Amino acid sequence: MRRITPIIIIVVGVLALIIDFWPGLQLPSIADPSSGTRTVETKLGLDLQGGLRVVYQALPAGGKSPTASDLNTIKDIVERRVNATGVSEPIVQTQGTDRIVVEIPGVSDPESIRKLIGSTGRLDFVPLPTDRFGTNTAPGPESAVQGQPLPSPAPDPLFSGDQIASANPGTDQTGGRAVQFTLKDEGSRLFADYTTNNVGNFFAIVLDGTTVSAPYIQSPITGGEGIITGGSSGGFTANEMNNLVTILRYGSLPFPIQEVSVQAISSSLAGFSLDAALLGGLIGILMVLLFMIIYYRLPGLVADFALIYYALVVLAIFRLIPVTLTLAGIAGFVLSIGMAVDANILIFERTKEELRLGKSLSAAIEAGFNRAWNSILDSNVSSLITAGILFWFGSSVIKGFALVLIIGVLTSMFTAITVTRTILRGIVHTDVARNARLWGVAEEDFLSRPAAGRGARGEVRGRV
DSSP, X not given: OTTHHHHHHHHHHHHHHHHHHOTTOEEEOSSOGGGOEEEOOOEEOHHHHOEEEEEEEEOOBTTBOOOHHHXXXXXXXXXXHHHHTTOOSOEXXXXXXXXXXXXXXXXXXXXXXXXXXXXXXXXXXEEEOGGGGTOSSOOTTOOOOOSOOOOSSOOOOSEEGGGEEEEEEEEOTXXXXXXXXXXXXXXXXXXXXXXXXXXXXXXXXXXXXXXXXXXXXXXXXXXXXXXXXXXXXXXXXXXXXXXXXXXXXXXXXXXXXXXXXXXXXXOTTTTHHHHHHHXXXXXXXXXXXXXXXXXXXXXXXXXXXXXXXXXXXXXXXXXXXXXXXXXXXXXXXXXXXXXXXXXXXXXXHHHHHHXXXXXOHHHHHHHHHHHHHHHHHHHHHHHHHHHHHHHHHSOHHHHHHHHHHHHHHHHHHHIIIIIHHHHHHHHTTSGGGGOGGGGTSOHHHHHOOOOTTOOXXXXXXXXX
């Protein structure tokens, strides 16, 4: 394992450098591998790059006005809708008694997002006869006739969106993109009856009176689970598939909403504020690196290399996932750097204690790592538990902070235990490592130790 570890460190470091600094690097999309490649880039949050701010108003329906609980439900659904579009770290919050404010960082297609968010949320499954499309002949395996207006008067809905238990991206028998959905008990029973009696007909998925998909029924669907394919005309695009999944999952709102205002917003940390924040962070990191060299000397220099390695790997992970960097996320990253330094400090102090007890340099380093491991593990596990709770229960901004902290803590454990240890193991047998001052211990402590198989401390100068 000791022979493989340096190779792993080198390979991970080279890959991190490529991901961090290769301009225009294209990699397969992790979120949707079937959609092709995406450009690897560092995503910035609303406070760093600006974006779009849209205000919605919840409207009364059925003689009732939305309560505070209804408004929070609408907020949660809207936030899930935005997240499902691939936009990272949106800020969605209630305002007053009937307003929802949505702030979206770095949007590239604001109109499509506004259309999806602004839907009032009435989702229905509507029966459609075959002659609705001007023919009595079944159209074959094509199963997504989209964009068709409903007949007037519109047929009564078979059931509404509240009967959808789940919806997920999937593939059909040919490997094309498809949407898999599962219905609840009532919807499953109604859909089984309808599809059994209407093979060769259509049904429409209707959001706010607009047909978003009109699949063709090829066979009875009696188990409550169905699949919507893209038909024979090229199939679904990735955006069409994801949009339909989002509509099926989050289509129903307890009250309709309407857009009140929309405006572009600038970054809250733009210009001098952002430059000053980055400069302050750089100065802080340089001071930490300088402290490690001054106080811990040779081990501190090794720790500084490990910290730079750590920063490159973490940035590469951020760009791969990708993680949207906000001010809160940067705070989580800085905190994880502090924890990485703390792990090295524990290891080095333990190593110096072992040297003062008369152990050889190699034995002292191994004992230092082994004795510090329990403290490092307890500290990092506690941080991971806390970050996990924040990620599970927090808002989008808090989740961003927690995700950055989780990635940072896991990476810091790798660099502190693996990278630092491997480098120290490699230099202990060099002549430069045989200087007591480089390890922060007195000369007599560093050299007066028993050799292997000898007697009490101080009898023979052992080998380093």
